[in-house]
Each structure stands twice: as C-alpha cells, then as structure tokens.
Amino acid sequence: MQVNYWNKEIETADRAEIEAIQLEKLQHIIKAAFKTPFYSRHFKKLGIKSPRDIKTFEDFRKLPLVSKEDLRRGYPNGFLAGENYDDVVRMHSSSGTTGIPTVIYWNREDLEAATDLVARCLTAAGCTRSDIFQNMMSYGLFTGGLGLHYGAERLGMMVIPIGGGNTIRQINTMRDFGTTTLHITPSYLMHLATAIKEHGIALETLSLKRAIVGAEPHTEETRRKLEEIFNIDCYNCYGLSEMNGPGLAFECVYKNGLHIWEDSYILEIIDPATGELLPDGETGEVVVTCLNRRAMPLMRYRTRDLAHVYTDMCQCGRTHRRLSRIKGRTDDMLIINGVNVFPSQIEEVIMKIPEVGTNYMIHLTKSGAIDRLTVKVEIYSKMFSGDPVELDILKDKISEELRASIYIHPRVQLHEPGILPTFEGKGKRVVDERGEF
C-alpha cells in the first residue's frame, strides 16, 4: 500500500513529542482565551490568572467542558478573542435551523493552519497534485465545502468547485475532465450511481479513484456498498464546524479509523452522563480542543458524538490516534418503547443484506401508547423473479435480523428502486411522527 505524508515529521511523531506540541500550543490558546468574554469569566471563577497556570494535562482538565448551548448563549461574540473583527478573515456558522446559529471566526493564521490540515487529510487518503477534485459539497457558511476546497487547492489538485446538485452536470463534468476524486455525501453518491446508469454512462469510462464521503453519518456497510458499485475507495472523514470543519480527523489508505491530528487537537472521550474521562477503547462522547484557532479559542468542546479510540497502531506509520466511526449522537438516539436505538444500528443491519438496495427510511409512529417502528427498504429488483412468496421471505429475514440487533421487531416494507426519497445533500432518513413526549 502506497503511504504518502504531507508532514512526515509531525504525522509520525512519538507520543511524548505530540504531547509537548499540545501543551505548547495550549499556552497560545489560553492566552487568546483571556481575550474572550466566555473564558475570561470562567478563568476568573477558576482562579486562572495566566497561561502558565495551565501547564499540564491535569491543569487542562480543570477547564470547563463547553456545550453547544454555551456557544449559542455566547452568540455572536462570546468566544471572540478581541474587541472587533479586524484580525478576522473568515466567519462560518451553522445554519441555525434548530435555533441560534453557532459561529466560528478565523484569523489569517487560523485559516492557514486549517487549510494545511485538510491538505494533510487528503494526502493521507492518497490524493496527489495530479488528482482532479470535484467538490460536490455545498459552499457557503458550511465549513465542509470551502474547507475541502482550500485543502485540495493547497495540495495542488485541480479543484472543480461545482458545489451540490445538478446531477447531469456533475456527471458530464466527471466525464469531460477525468475527475478522480469526489467530495460528496454518501446519500448523494448512492443517488449518483443510479443517475450515471440512467445517463447511459459506463462507470469504466470514468476516471474515478476515490470519494471523500462526509457531512452525514453512514455505516461501514454503506461504504462497502458504495465502493463496490463504483469500484473506488471511499474515505470517511470527521469534522464539525465548531472545530474548524473537515480537518479534524480523516481516514488514511488503510481505512481503519479516523486519524485525529493530535498536534492540532486534544481529544478526550468522556462519559456523557458524568463527564468522566474514559480510557481508549471505551465508547463515549468525543470532546475536542482546537489548538489551531486563536481568533476564537474553544477548549473541551462536547461534540455530542459517540465514538471510541482504537488502541492499536495503524500500519500507515502515523502515530496520531484513530477515532472509530461515529456510532450515534448523544442527541439523535431514538428511544423506542424504552429501548435506545441509533439509526446507524439499523443501517448497519440492512446494508449487510445483499437483496437490499441503496436506500432506506426509518419511520416511527404511535399506536396508542405503543411505538411502531417501520423500516422501508428498496430492493434490487433483478434479484427477484416476481414471486410474492420470495418477497415475504425477505421481509421476514430483514425483520428478524433487525430484532436480533436492536431488540425491537420492526415492520418491514419493501419498495422498488427509485421509490424512496433521495437526497442531494444530507439525508433525512428518520421520520418520527410520534409527536411530543
């Protein structure tokens, strides 16, 4: 396997070196944090008077955990280091569709560091300057679009800043310019498979090598399916706008976990209920500190994402620890008749069943006091003769396998391909019609 590094010295540094970098960078972040309303208030409460009061990781863990609510309460400038935006060159924010948006600010050095990390991520995933990068993610305030754009440009790929949507144009562009690398959501990549077929283009005539699939949780099974359909490598990435977006963690060519760049972030996994630090290997809430952003310091940020850290070393030689796939969110967990279920568990089961196609929906309704779970899946029609008995057997099989995994017996509906809604952006696969609790 060909392994390329963007910055070999940093990427293969030993633990002691990484920790030394972290503690040193932390000094600058604490210094900047004194200039923010939020931290100056907390530092006062905690008796922290200078960056030198935070010299060890033990000191560090005295700092408050910060929640999305804290960010929202601080809208717009509670975390801004300074009196004005003079040094700020970029603002990003969440869409704020579920309330007050969360905002981040970058000064020029922050932007530079974030861009460099994305180039590192893309190099880890095998990209080189000869690659043609079609960025099918939306641009704008969403960090994923511009973030990957900047990183790909830094690496020297030819960037095609096409953005999301307009499938026919996407396909023509892939064909005409020999696109090798896509940045795309898994839902849209699924949709693209069908569209390419309908468009009468043989996949072999395209030059696709890999896709960076992001912005949406998806399972290992979905990835394998996508890789098989397109005969490409799909790389998982992990980022959130509060942590500068896409440069946080990325898979290398071994695709066995997401290297989190520990020279630039401090990673903690905590018990979401108690806030207690968990050892590597145990699943808990991902908590991250950004060491590369001084215009808006943010430390010990609770991502609400659940994952664990792998304890073994990666074959690629990188020493930065690897995060598992996100297993769910502390806030998207479904409680169905008292049982905790993550949508990803359902996806994992159904994508393992070969007769099942690339699209599904999860539907929750109420029948009296009882929650009813319906899983709607599309089937590969060519695998069936048309005999209804065959379909009933498949239904039972899916239902049974789901019950074995999530301890709930769902109703299963089978659909022909193309019937369920497809998503050009983030998929919304859970429809919960149970009303307020």
Added chain:
Amino acid sequence: MQVNYWNKEIETADRAEIEAIQLEKLQHIIKAAFKTPFYSRHFKKLGIKSPRDIKTFEDFRKLPLVSKEDLRRGYPNGFLAGENYDDVVRMHSSSGTTGIPTVIYWNREDLEAATDLVARCLTAAGCTRSDIFQNMMSYGLFTGGLGLHYGAERLGMMVIPIGGGNTIRQINTMRDFGTTTLHITPSYLMHLATAIKEHGIALETLSLKRAIVGAEPHTEETRRKLEEIFNIDCYNCYGLSEMNGPGLAFECVYKNGLHIWEDSYILEIIDPATGELLPDGETGEVVVTCLNRRAMPLMRYRTRDLAHVYTDMCQCGRTHRRLSRIKGRTDDMLIINGVNVFPSQIEEVIMKIPEVGTNYMIHLTKSGAIDRLTVKVEIYSKMFSGDPVELDILKDKISEELRASIYIHPRVQLHEPGILPTFEGKGKRVVDERGEF
C-alpha cells in the same frame, strides 16, 4: 475623498511603464500559448515561431480575435497550456445552459495574480481590512462568488461566505455581524430593500457602507436609486469568467467609470462588424487579453459587450483607463420592428422617472407581423392619491419618454409594488414571446 491604493506604483504608473509591462507579460503568455492546441495551430498559420515574433502592439494585433464559439469548439482542452492538469489548481466554467460550457484553468500563480487583482479592486472601492464583507453571490463554478471571496480575504476583511438566497438569514447576518460591504446583484439588492422593511429593521441600525453590485447589467439610474434607498455607495464592477472573472475592471470611489487594470489586461475596443480598432471615446465591442493567466492563455477575446473608454484622467490618480458601463451586448440587442433596442436603454429611461419603483419587465409579443413592446413597471404607491386619471397621465409620460429614446411607442402597464417577479440571482427582465424568426 479618501483614496487608498493596493499597489500604488502599478496603479499610478505612466502610460509608457504600463505598455512596457504589457509587452513583457505578453512574452510569457505567447510562450504558454505555444503549448495550447488552438494557438499552436494559429501560430503555425501566421508564421509565428517564437514569442520574440510578437514584440510590439502592431505584432500583437496580428493575432486572431477569439470568439466564444472558438472557446466552445475547443472544449474542454483546446486552450489548455500543457498535456494534463498537473499544474492546474482551479477550473471554472460557465453554466453551459445555452450550449457547450466555456472553461478556464488557473495554475497556482494565475490564481495568486487573480486574487491580488480583486484585492486591488476592493481597495479602489474603499474597502479596508476592518470591513465586514457579506458575499451574497453564489459560489461554485461561477467566478464571481469565489473570486470576490478570495480577494476580500486577501485584503483582510472578515469574509462571510453566505452565498445567495435565504433573505431572512442574510438580513439577520447583516444585523448581527455589522456587515459593512455587500457583494450582490442589483436585482437582489432591490429585493433586499423591501425585505428589510418587511422584516421591521430600520436601515439606520445596520452598518452598511457600500455594495459591490455585479453579475448583471444595470444602469446608472438603478445605481442611484439603490444608493438613495440604502444610503450607501454602490460600486459597479466588470468581469467575465473567460477573463478570470471579477478582477478585470472596477470603479474607484469616484464612480466615474471602471478602471481596467492594464498591467494585467490589454484592452481594445473594436468595431464589432469590421474588427477594426476604435479610438478612445468611441463605442464598440470590448476585446480583452489576459496577461496573468498561463495555464490557459487567451488573447484578443471578443466579449460581445459594448462600451467605450473615457478619455479624461480620473481624480483618484490611477492611470489605468476607464471603461464606461456596458451599454449592451452584441448579442442581447433586441430588434423591434427593425429598430435596434438594448434593454439597458429602456431601464435608463424608466429609472429616471421618480414615480416608478425598483422593478420592471420588458415583454415582446407578436400581433400579426408587427412586434408589440410592453413595458411593465411598478409604481411608488404612496405617490398617488388613487385617482385613475393620475395613473393614465403617468402611463403616457413613460410611453412618451421611451418613444423619444428608442423610437418605438411601447404599451405601458403600471403595477403595484411587489407584483412583478423579483430575482435573487441574475434578473431575467426580458420576456420575448415572438417565437423564432
């Protein structure tokens, strides 16, 4: 008036210095052009064997005029300098809605030069690093969005990469982050005025200082109206993707024509029928040569835009010649009963009439063999008592003033504000229902 320069030496260079720079840069462009299929073919035909064969402007004018059709025929790589995209870091293209798209390529130095020019443009329009720049133009393959984004970042403004659409969010963002500078289409700025009012926000509570209005032709009268409504300065800019987008020409704070950056472009005004070079002051087709792009050389490109060059010097001290507003396009000219009419002529007349609001449409139909022109305008309702006679008088006045300008007597329809379609992107104000000719 406060005049700031981005690069004073270049911006105030005398004619001889500018011409020396042009001829020197031209050598590099010719050298790159030898590597393109299009130019290598033409150079052979013309007997041009080396860049040294093009030493003077007279030599230069032997090069072929290039049309959009030539670009399309060369799709995708007829103008690419090189065998592959290895040195290319960016591709942009037109939407191709009216046929094959036109494509441009930038290597890293080209991108760097284009970005620097946009920073120069924004500085000319009074922007400084303390400004808050809300980029309401769409990102993606359109050069205007990313181009201004990069230039504003280079200048050090806080860039809010919000993109187009979602008016409520735009307004909230303007308010919450103290936006001083907008990049927006004139149509959308018109629409924004109404939306801000409806949203119950007093314009005085916003921090707006200026708007860069682009991507759409508009008249001086529209600009004045927008400036009056918002109490800001509106700056006109001129660019086309084939010429690297927005950095081509920009107004300075004197707003009396668009400085075309002659260290980076060679400007010619030609007679569109004969191709003959016209003297400064005469209206003709704008022909431009890009001196800053080596990944895809393009010389003597016919823009199809009609304008003239001002002959007097600008008070700002910049020596680079000024282009007038685009008066029309060689291809959007309407022929109405045999008379040539540009939509901009109609806009110019109606925007001068105080009772007329900010929105209008031009409608063409056929009545037998006769073309019928209908101009639909919105009125300021508060200027009227409700007496129908008043409205009839206004109708006649508009019709009469149009006839005096375009020699056609149009039908005029008056509408209440908010009735005619508004446009969040490029306005489409001409509806031609006369069918094929």
